[in-house]
Amino acid sequence: MANQDSQSTPPKDKSAFGIFMHELARGSLIVPILAIITGLLLGGLIVAVTTDQVYTAWSRSPLEAIGVGINAALRSYSALFNGAIGNPERIADALASGEAAALRRAFNPFFESLIKSVPYIFAGLAVALGFRAGLFNIGAEGQLFMGAVASVYVGFAVKGLPAIIHLPLALGAGALGGAIWGFIPGWLKAKTGGHEVINTIMMNYIAFRLSEYLLRGPLQRPDTTNPISPFIETTAQLPRFFESPIRFHLGFFIALAAAYGVYWLLFKTRLGFELRTVGANPNAARYAGMNILVITVLAMSLSGALAGMAGANEVLGVNYTLAPAFSSGYGFDSIALALIGRSHPVGVVLAALLFGTLRNGALQMQIAANVPVDIISVMQALILAFIAAPAIIRTIYRLRAPQQQEDGLHVRGWGG
Amino acid sequence: MPPVLELKTITKRFPGVLANDRIDLSLERGEIHALLGENGAGKTTLMNILYGLYQPDEGEIFINGRQVQIHSPTDAINAGIGMVHQHFMLIPVFTVTENVMLGSESLKMGGILDRRAATERIRQISSAYGLEVDPDDYVRDLPVGVQQRVEIIKLLYREADILILDEPTAVLTPQEADELFKIMHSLTERGKSIIFITHKLREVLDIADRITVIRRGKVVGSTTPKQANQSKLAAMMVGREVDLSVHKRAFTPGADVLTVQNLKVGDDRGQIAVDDVSFTVRAGEVLGIAGVQGNGQTELVEALTGLRPALDGSVRLLNEDVTRANPRRITELGTAHIPEDRQRDGLVLSFPVADNLVLNTYYQRPFSKGAVLQQATIAKVAEERVNSFDIRTPSVDTSAASLSGGNQQKVIVARELSRPVKLVVASQPTRGLDVGSIEYIHGRLIESRDNGGAVLLVSSELDEIMQLSDRIAVIYRGKIVDVLSAQDASKEKVGLLMAGVVRTATAKKASLGVKPKPKAKASSKTKTSARKAAQKKKTSRAAKTTRRRKDS
Numbered sequence: 023m024a025n026q027d028s029q030s031t032p033p034k035d036k037s038a039f040g041i042f043m044h045e046l047a048r049g050s051l052i053v054p055i056l057a058i059i060t061g062l063l064l065g066g067l068i069v070a071v072t073t074d075q076v077y078t079a080w081s082r083s084p085l086e087a088i089g090v091g092i093n094a095a096l097r098s099y100s101a102l103f104n105g106a107i108g109n110p111e112r113i114a115d116a117l118a119s120g121e122a123a124a125l126r127r128a129f130n131p132f133f134e135s136l137i138k139s140v141p142y143i144f145a146g147l148a149v150a151l152g153f154r155a156g157l158f159n160i161g162a163e164g165q166l167f168m169g170a171v172a173s174v175y176v177g178f179a180v181k182g183l184p185a186i187i188h189l190p191l192a193l194g195a196g197a198l199g200g201a202i203w204g205f206i207p208g209w210l211k212a213k214t215g216g217h218e219v220i221n222t223i224m225m226n227y228i229a230f231r232l233s234e235y236l237l238r239g240p241l242q243r244p245d246t247t248n249p250i251s252p253f254i255e256t257t258a259q260l261p262r263f264f265e266s267p268i269r270f271h272l273g274f275f276i277a278l279a280a281a282y283g284v285y286w287l288l289f290k291t292r293l294g295f296e297l298r299t300v301g302a303n304p305n306a307a308r309y310a311g312m313n314i315l316v317i318t319v320l321a322m323s324l325s326g327a328l329a330g331m332a333g334a335n336e337v338l339g340v341n342y343t344l345a346p347a348f349s350s351g352y353g354f355d356s357i358a359l360a361l362i363g364r365s366h367p368v369g370v371v372l373a374a375l376l377f378g379t380l381r382n383g384a385l386q387m388q389i390a391a392n393v394p395v396d397i398i399s400v401m402q403a404l405i406l407a408f409i410a411a412p413a414i415i416r417t418i419y420r421l422r423a424p425q426q427q428e429d430g431l432h433v434r435g436w437g438g
Numbered sequence: 439m440p441p442v443l444e445l446k447t448i449t450k451r452f453p454g455v456l457a458n459d460r461i462d463l464s465l466e467r468g469e470i471h472a473l474l475g476e477n478g479a480g481k482t483t484l485m486n487i488l489y490g491l492y493q494p495d496e497g498e499i500f501i502n503g504r505q506v507q508i509h510s511p512t513d514a515i516n517a518g519i520g521m522v523h524q525h526f527m528l529i530p531v532f533t534v535t536e537n538v539m540l541g542s543e544s545l546k547m548g549g550i551l552d553r554r555a556a557t558e559r560i561r562q563i564s565s566a567y568g569l570e571v572d573p574d575d576y577v578r579d580l581p582v583g584v585q586q587r588v589e590i591i592k593l594l595y596r597e598a599d600i601l602i603l604d605e606p607t608a609v610l611t612p613q614e615a616d617e618l619f620k621i622m623h624s625l626t627e628r629g630k631s632i633i634f635i636t637h638k639l640r641e642v643l644d645i646a647d648r649i650t651v652i653r654r655g656k657v658v659g660s661t662t663p664k665q666a667n668q669s670k671l672a673a674m675m676v677g678r679e680v681d682l683s684v685h686k687r688a689f690t691p692g693a694d695v696l697t698v699q700n701l702k703v704g705d706d707r708g709q710i711a712v713d714d715v716s717f718t719v720r721a722g723e724v725l726g727i728a729g730v731q732g733n734g735q736t737e738l739v740e741a742l743t744g745l746r747p748a749l750d751g752s753v754r755l756l757n758e759d760v761t762r763a764n765p766r767r768i769t770e771l772g773t774a775h776i777p778e779d780r781q782r783d784g785l786v787l788s789f790p791v792a793d794n795l796v797l798n799t800y801y802q803r804p805f806s807k808g809a810v811l812q813q814a815t816i817a818k819v820a821e822e823r824v825n826s827f828d829i830r831t832p833s834v835d836t837s838a839a840s841l842s843g844g845n846q847q848k849v850i851v852a853r854e855l856s857r858p859v860k861l862v863v864a865s866q867p868t869r870g871l872d873v874g875s876i877e878y879i880h881g882r883l884i885e886s887r888d889n890g891g892a893v894l895l896v897s898s899e900l901d902e903i904m905q906l907s908d909r910i911a912v913i914y915r916g917k918i919v920d921v922l923s924a925q926d927a928s929k930e931k932v933g934l935l936m937a938g939v940v941r942t943a944t945a946k947k948a949s950l951g952v953k954p955k956p957k958a959k960a961s962s963k964t965k966t967s968a969r970k971a972a973q974k975k976k977t978s979r980a981a982k983t984t985r986r987r988k989d990s
Binding site: 290291292293294295298299302303305306308309310311312 | 743744745764765766767769775777782783784785786787788789793797798800801806809810811813
């Protein structure tokens with residue numbers, strides 16, 4: 023009875039962003055944001071304690087050591103910032119000179135971060151869609167590989183088409199490849215009850231080995247012994263908006279469109295209503311006459327298609343070819359990402375931008391500040407741990423527990 | 439002698455709500471004091487304060503005349519206060535002894551559990567108070583009523599003098615409730631004092647020594663069963679006159695709407711739960727299915743609504759065979775289904791009220807056009823239904839989870855009865871609801887009947903069956919043992935049929951060739967074993983529900 027008035031105000035603005043802001047105001051996004059901040063702070067602490075100079079300074083005076091530690095953390099974060107967004111001095115210089123090439127170089131880090139976010143957005147949407155339907159799609163990585171394989175094949179093997187046909191065809195092939203890889207575990211779940219967690223993990227292995235086999239066989243570039251595919255035709259490339267070195271391509275906007283599409287599907291359509299009902303309460307879905315089997319298969323296929331698009335974008339927008347291990351675990355990171363984004367498309371896009379930025383900046387951090395790239399992984403892990411255990415964040419920041427039950431994960435237990 | 443327990447001007451505020459407003463309450467030694475109030479009146483808050491789960495903003499607590507501070511359940515236990523929660527706090531895979539010991543283990547040789555000593559004490563307690571239980575049984579194997587006894591033993595093991603029972607009969611069959619009342623008397627005879635929280639009027643009048651009624655956080659009055667009656671108590675609880683009787687038009691049944699013939703249905707474990715059942719429900723009548731919970735009612739309703747396949751037999755709805763139809767087809771033919779477990783089947787708790795109001799019609803016009811939901815229309819229609827069905831919700835965008843049980847049920851009733859309906863299947867439609875909501879939902883069911891609808895009412899509340907039904911079918915171990923007209927049915931007669939004691943000529947015929955049964959008047963042995971079987975089923979379902987709660 024204490025909780026009758028507090029969660030009642032409905033969102034006034036029914037747009038995607040309106041709902042997102044409403045959730046933010048209601049407090050369900052405070053935790054992820056605080057988790058990110060806490061993760062960054064702890065990351066700095068780790069940088070400090072892994073810096074050798076801190077220990078040499080310690081022998082002189084603890085105060086100095088703390089100073090050195092803070093310095094090291096600040097230095098690595100500024101390197102991270104420079105690597106991910108751009109070096110403010112260089113940007114200022116470039117703006118002053120007005121020289122096009124200098125400008126492009128100065129702003130390149132920012133665009134690189136956006137490029138890195140693209141596969142995260144797609145794969146994050148894939149996992150989020152699964153979560154909303156009560157499905158734990160661990161197989162985004164495998165679906166991503168199959169999407170990449172399918173689109174690279176269409177990209178290099180089909181010749182003589184105009185870009186207006188070839189590019190959509192290659193993208194569609196990527197989506198289809200992923201969809202098939204999602205359909206199989208979805209169908210197994212619907213027909214036999216086989217748990218999608220197990221089956222998607224197994225499908226991952228099959229996808230990895232299958233793509234390796236293909237790259238050494240039918241998809242191998244003729245003039246080399248390396249396991250790498252031929253370059254795709256220029257007609258299948260996602261157009262870039264700027265000259266070298268900026269690689270920013272159309273895929274980013276396709277990803278944003280996909281996010282809007284997923285939002286629209288989930289919250290505005292019949293199918294989305296069914297999907298969310300099955301995810302939130304399968305018993306009620308059955309009671310309401312929904313066909314749970316069909317919806318499960320459909321949700322897994324759609325999820326796979328989105329993950330496949332992540333692979334297609336890497337191949338068609340960045341690499342123009344396919345090599346083994348081209349994905350640095352986008353599919354796995356996206357599980358975390360969907361959680362941070364509360365399985366909401368807007369949240370997923372924001373979380374993907376964060377992940378892309380961190381990943382891109384990490385490289386610079388290693389070069390400029392001599393901090394290992396792994397620190398970024400540790401930081402991501404910390405952020406995730408805090409989000410997965412909201413009680414920690416609530417305790418640290420003395421937040422009130424939410425009146426309503428946490429429904430953040432949108433996932434049922436392992437009993438499925 | 440001072441009272442065992444005295445609460446003085448207890449006040450508790452939650453943001454925006456005054457949950458307890460200067461509540462005074464005293465409990466004498468050996469007394470059963472009923473705390474009566476609707477859901478959300480503040481009973482549970484008050485008891486949580488007493489048990490140390492909340493701190494009062496104002497007020498004092500005295501035990502045996504001495505003022506005490508209760509900051510935690512441990513303080514409460516040390517002060518001799520024990521509480522049996524509505525949902526039991528037992529570990530299913532532990533034995534009774536292990537559960538009772540948990541948290542106050544007796545040890546020997548510095549660290550080894552002294553199970554034998556504990557078992558011995560449990561035996562003493564159970565024979566002293568008539569709490570029959572085998573200390574070596576696993577809790578998961580025990581019927582709900584016995585699990586509750588284990589909870590009470592836990593309190594006595596910790597030497598509690600003041601026992602708080604929070605809605606203890608909500609999960610019990612009528613027979614189990616009677617057992618509990620006996621136990622409560624034997625506890626008070628031995629000097630224990632009991633606070634009995636409930637919203638069931640009849641129970642209060644049966645068992646309480648004194649009654650305190652709470653409404654909106656305030657004590658509205660104190661009385662005794664001698665001075666009070668049901669309608670007086672109901673009026674105190676709700677704050678207005680409540681009409682507990684049901685008014686309906688004369689019984690003029692029309693054509694057959696639902697015809698069930700030789701229906702056989704299995705339960706989750708593949709056992710026959712509904713065994714060769716035949717009946718009809720006609721337009722303009724209420725057919726009540728009476729029975730102790732777990733005698734096949736759940737499976738019967740699920741088979742009729744397309745949620746569970748029939749093994750044999752047929753179900754006809756008007757002129758169509760729906761034995762193998764899916765839930766959507768059955769809904770579209772004009773069936774309203776008020777499911778037994780509203781939170782499990784009837785609602786998506788995380789969804790707003792508006793979405794729940796179209797949960798099974800969302801795909802039809804005007805709620806969808808093509809593939810797109812018409813959210814403006816859904817919201818508009820939801821507003822209308824919230825008004826016409828008196829659903830108390832801040833808005834149609836509020837999640838169903840934050841409504842009270844009564845209002846959640848009204849959401850379901852609004853959804854099901856605002857379609858053109860020919861058959862209403864209502865399963866335990868008022869379980870756990872407050873008086874006001876019960877009155878309302880009964881009124882709506884009768885309205886459907888008076889307007890020419892056929893109503894199948896499945897309930898384990900005998901009072902409800904007797905009040906609403908035109909004919910009463912009694913189900914026992916998956917069989918309809920008899921169908922009585924309302925005039926012929928007396929509470930005693932139906933009660934005995936429910937317990938499987940009296941069997942009529944028709945029922946005997948039905949059971950022929952299945953299994954030779956002992957004579958009708960049946961020794962008390964068969965009676966208890968039958969009850970045990972029924973209870974066992976119930977336990978397994980209860981266990982499932984708990985698990986489900988944990989999952990979510």
